[in-house]
Amino acid sequence: MTMIEAIRDAHDVAMAADDRVVVFGEDVGFFGGVFRCTAGLQEKYGKSRCFDAPINESGIVGTAIGMAAYGLKPVIEIQFADYVYPAYDQIASEAARLRHRSNGDFTCPLVIRMPTGGGIFGGQTHSQSPEALFTHVSGLKVVLPSNPIDAKGLLLSAVADPDPVIFLEPKRLYNGPFDGHHDKPLTSWKNHPLGDVPDGDNAIPLGKATITRDGADVTVLAYGTMVYVAEAAAEETGVDAEIIDLRSLLPLDLDAISASVRKTGRCVIVHEATRTSGFGAELMSLVQETCFYHLEAPVIRVTGWDTPYPHAQEWEYFPGPARVGEALKKVMED
Amino acid sequence: MTSAYEPLSLNVPEPGCRPGDTPDFSDFEIPRAGDVKRPPVDVDPDAIRDMAFSIVRVLNKEGEAVGDWAGDMSAAELREGLRHMMVLRTFDARMLTAQRQGKTSFYMQHLGEEAVSCAFARALQPGDMNFPTYRQAGLLVASGYPMLTMMNQIYSNAEDPLHGRQLPILYSSKEHGFFSVSGNLGTQFVQSVGWAMASAISGDTKIATGWIGDGSTAENDFHAAMVFASTYKAPVVLNIVNNQWAISTFQGIARGGVGTFAARGHGFGIASLRVDGNDYLAVHAVAKWAAERARRGCGPTLIEHVTYRAGGHSTSDDPSVYRSRREAAAWPLGDPLERLKTHLITIGEWSEERHAQAEAEILAEVTAVQKQAEAVGTLGDGKAPSPRDMFEGVYETMPPHLVRQRQEAGY
Ligand SMILES: Cc1ncc(C[n+]2csc(CCOP(=O)(O)OP(=O)(O)O)c2C)c(N)n1
Ligand SMILES: [Mg+2]
Numbered sequence: 070m071t072m073i074e075a076i077r078d079a080h081d082v083a084m085a086a087d088d089r090v091v092v093f094g095e096d097v098g099f100f101g102g103v104f105r106c107t108a109g110l111q112e113k114y115g116k117s118r119c120f121d122a123p124i125n126e127s128g129i130v131g132t133a134i135g136m137a138a139y140g141l142k143p144v145i146e147i148q149f150a151d152y153v154y155p156a157y158d159q160i161a162s163e164a165a166r167l168r169h170r171s172n173g174d175f176t177c178p179l180v181i182r183m184p185t186g187g188g189i190f191g192g193q194t195h196s197q198s199p200e201a202l203f204t205h206v207s208g209l210k211v212v213l214p215s216n217p218i219d220a221k222g223l224l225l226s227a228v229a230d231p232d233p234v235i236f237l238e239p240k241r242l243y244n245g246p247f248d249g250h251h252d253k254p255l256t257s258w259k260n261h262p263l264g265d266v267p268d269g270d271n272a273i274p275l276g277k278a279t280i281t282r283d284g285a286d287v288t289v290l291a292y293g294t295m296v297y298v299a300e301a302a303a304e305e306t307g308v309d310a311e312i313i314d315l316r317s318l319l320p321l322d323l324d325a326i327s328a329s330v331r332k333t334g335r336c337v338i339v340h341e342a343t344r345t346s347g348f349g350a351e352l353m354s355l356v357q358e359t360c361f362y363h364l365e366a367p368v369i370r371v372t373g374w375d376t377p378y379p380h381a382q383e384w385e386y387f388p389g390p391a392r393v394g395e396a397l398k399k400v401m402e403d
Numbered sequence: 404m405t406s407a408y409e410p411l412s413l414n415v416p417e418p419g420c421r422p423g424d425t426p427d428f429s430d431f432e433i434p435r436a437g438d439v440k441r442p443p444v445d446v447d448p449d450a451i452r453d454m455a456f457s458i459v460r461v462l463n464k465e466g467e468a469v470g471d472w473a474g475d476m477s478a479a480e481l482r483e484g485l486r487h488m489m490v491l492r493t494f495d496a497r498m499l500t501a502q503r504q505g506k507t508s509f510y511m512q513h514l515g516e517e518a519v520s521c522a523f524a525r526a527l528q529p530g531d532m533n534f535p536t537y538r539q540a541g542l543l544v545a546s547g548y549p550m551l552t553m554m555n556q557i558y559s560n561a562e563d564p565l566h567g568r569q570l571p572i573l574y575s576s577k578e579h580g581f582f583s584v585s586g587n588l589g590t591q592f593v594q595s596v597g598w599a600m601a602s603a604i605s606g607d608t609k610i611a612t613g614w615i616g617d618g619s620t621a622e623n624d625f626h627a628a629m630v631f632a633s634t635y636k637a638p639v640v641l642n643i644v645n646n647q648w649a650i651s652t653f654q655g656i657a658r659g660g661v662g663t664f665a666a667r668g669h670g671f672g673i674a675s676l677r678v679d680g681n682d683y684l685a686v687h688a689v690a691k692w693a694a695e696r697a698r699r700g701c702g703p704t705l706i707e708h709v710t711y712r713a714g715g716h717s718t719s720d721d722p723s724v725y726r727s728r729r730e731a732a733a734w735p736l737g738d739p740l741e742r743l744k745t746h747l748i749t750i751g752e753w754s755e756e757r758h759a760q761a762e763a764e765i766l767a768e769v770t771a772v773q774k775q776a777e778a779v780g781t782l783g784d785g786k787a788p789s790p791r792d793m794f795e796g797v798y799e800t801m802p803p804h805l806v807r808q809r810q811e812a813g814y
Pocket of ligand 2: 616617618644645646647648649650712
């Protein structure tokens, strides 16, 4: 199963189990979404449970908040993470704070899905990774799967969650794993063990990281596409890296992070988003706070540059295996 | 090079009257009470486009209720309505003073606009949901929400149902159909549409109401709400309270060159009308009509309540800096309490004596409740909810990072 099919399957399972689950967004209804993540849902569940919305992100999130307050469980799609900004006020000022400010009188169980990240020649308007804009807001949860099994399992948990969840989908991984070697032939999820998505309700709890590669020399903290980039970098440099796929940025599995860094004594943080005030800064602080006396070298960040996401220069922007490999070598030498 | 054109200049609308000027509302067209016909609730929005440029009014100068929109409330209901408005006005006056005395940080009053929320509340049914702004406490007063709880909230004391987390007057009561007030302007207008859509999705018969001020109609979310309400024919009543001012900014800055705020509904095919917001009977009749329309699946209604903010914007505001002190008195639609009182006296259901007696009773009641609330605590007297509480309820279950932060803070 591709990640797209896994996401669609999660919707299907959630909608079949609970008729309070409603799905809408731009092009989401009849057509099934520009990435087809909601294909067939309107036909199966009817137009009042899966429908097209006007092109107004604030309106999509704002109406979903009202629906959640009523007692429904909206799962909505923002067509690209790059277009979430018109809805940012509704997310940060309203969805995130409703439970707290009303002391639980009203709550906002809501999932806001959006494709994120680059690697598809999407330029500045189809490539951004705004996760840190959401982890910075109290009251939100932020989830970012890296494979079909996790995408389905985490989405099911997000739908079941009593609070608003930002669900970021690395679009470069929709159809297959991608390690940053853009000149190599595409690989698909077919025949990949992580594409072997179990049927039914196989929820994966939020807040649990997973180790995708055991290693002794250095801990790599990554999520989304960067998990595969880090794996490639470890193979290519021969550095025995332990790679942690965070999966959920908030809540964050700090125990898994510190256990690994205390073991290896070294840490490299990788993300595609811009560097300054990025989520890597938070990770670095936490590693410093919890593992300082175990560290044998300064922690290194490998990230997108602090520029708008370029079009023609995509691969110079994208933190690929070469840059991650350099960091692995450097952290071993330090 | 000389241009064939005159240099351009920017149009910045100005109110008719600034401090020192003589208020002049002679341009303000006010139809006679009873002039506007009452259409059937399933009317085609197109057939009532003229209603967005007129004003539904019931009470005439003599205090009589006239026309199609009159006659749907009994004398007892009207006396109750008068009482609600009197309670709200007294409550406001007491809380304004309490703020001046340092018992709370902030307050906003309804002076001159009491009829809008008090009358509207009586047109709804249990289970309906209002998405109010900070100036619709009449929805609570007129639906039996305890005044003591309102004061506890204003004082952020130990019995504040919101545990001191929210600014004074940004109440929340699901039970009383009063959605938690955000404080961010306009955001909740579109949420009301979503709530109404949810009712329709669920095959329910409940309706929602959205509330927004004249100034805030300029926000994007006003327009988002209209698009969604129109597209999905949501069972919602969308209310614009045009009290002429948005802090120091007169309504012309948000309205621009358009005739009325209600007319904005036309582009969306939404039934749109204006009502005399200082006429309790008219507000109630229009609210009932629009609520019935929504509940029968005839779609949304946009109501512009034409009223006047007779007081300051909030306790942080001094209106004499930007508008004439005499403007409120010159406002041609009068005072909502006086008008309903006159009507009740005219029809032989009220008297000056009874009114004076009611005033005294209400003052005594509000003062007594205030004493009770102040015995529980006022802002800053050390009896506020524990700081430990601010970490609660950010999420249903506290995530580990918040647990750590709470411990770090010493709670
Ligand atoms: C998004 C946002 N912008 C600005 C403010 C500050 N503010 C609070 S009330 C107000 C004026 C609103 O006027 P109006 O909508 O006419 O409502 P009224 O106060 O007259 O009832 C402003 C600018 C705010 N609370 N939220
Ligand atoms: Mg106003």
